[in-house]
Amino acid sequence: MTDNYAKIVQNNxxxxxxxxxxxxxxxxxxEQYKExxxxxxxxxxxTIGPTGITLGEDAHSSVFxxxxxxxxxxxxxxxxxxxxxRAFKEFPDSMPYAGAFTTHTEQxxxxxxxxxxxxVPRIMETFxxxxxxxxxxxxxxxxxxxxxxxxxxxxxxxxxxxxxxSVICLFSNNAQQFLPIDGMADVGEYCSKKILDLIQ
Numbered sequence: 001m002t003d004n005y006a007k008i009v010q011n012n013x014x015x016x017x018x019x020x021x022x023x024x025x026x027x028x029x030x031e032q033y034k035e036x037x038x039x040x041x042x043x044x045x046x047t048i049g050p051t052g053i054t055l056g057e058d059a060h061s062s063v064f065x066x067x068x069x070x071x072x073x074x075x076x077x078x079x080x081x082x083x084x085x086r087a088f089k090e091f092p093d094s095m096p097y098a099g100a101f102t103t104h105t106e107q108x109x110x111x112x113x114x115x116x117x118x119x120v121p122r123i124m125e126t127f128x129x130x131x132x133x134x135x136x137x138x139x140x141x142x143x144x145x146x147x148x149x150x151x152x153x154x155x156x157x158x159x160x161x162x163x164x165x166s167v168i169c170l171f172s173n174n175a176q177q178f179l180p181i182d183g184m185a186d187v188g189e190y191c192s193k194k195i196l197d198l199i200q
Contacts, residue, residue, distance in 0.1 A: 005062050009053060012069035017050045027075035029148055041068050042146050042194050043126035048072055063186055070183045071147050078177050080149040083133050085170040088188065092176070097185040105188035106167045112199060113156050113165040119199045126198060138168070146191040150175045150184075
């Protein structure tokens with residue numbers, strides 16, 4: 001499977017560099033160093049080059065590599081429009097992925113709501129986070145940026161005598177400008193996994 005991921009990542013990079021956009025650094029946004037582009041992704045320093053992608057200290061031919069290469073291929077001059085926030089299921093063509101998104105992005109974090117609350121400052125610092133828009137609700141919430149132009153708003157409800165804990169994840173309003181819908185679903189899943197890594 002890793003070899004298949006590597007092939008997909010390299011095919012995406014080949015397509016990107018075959019007709020490299022002149023404004024790619026500005027559109028990501030990031031910094032250009034010769035043929036490489038550097039920006040923050042999933043809470044780590046990310047470098048895109050013609051022969052691979054690194055995230056933190058590691059080369060990535062995994063799902064992270066696929067998502068980052070797709071993000072670069074879809075980079076455009078549009079800015080992130082955070083509000084009004086949108087549920088994943090509100091985006092066109094999301095139905096085939098909606099169940100997996102709920103399971104792997106939202107329900108995945110439910111057992112860890114109490115731990116996440118104590119780690120909010122660290123999570124927000126790692127993911128260039130910010131306060132949620134007014135009126136979001138929940139017992140606590142925050143906005144994070146797994147990719148520079150895609151924001152996720154996580155809303156947490158703590159367990160009480162009547163209701164179990166729950167988690168809702170909403171997207172910035174125009175997230176689909178920057179990734180196809182299946183990639184958006186994966187961004188939610190892998191952002192949640194990175195949050196879990198931070199609190200372990």
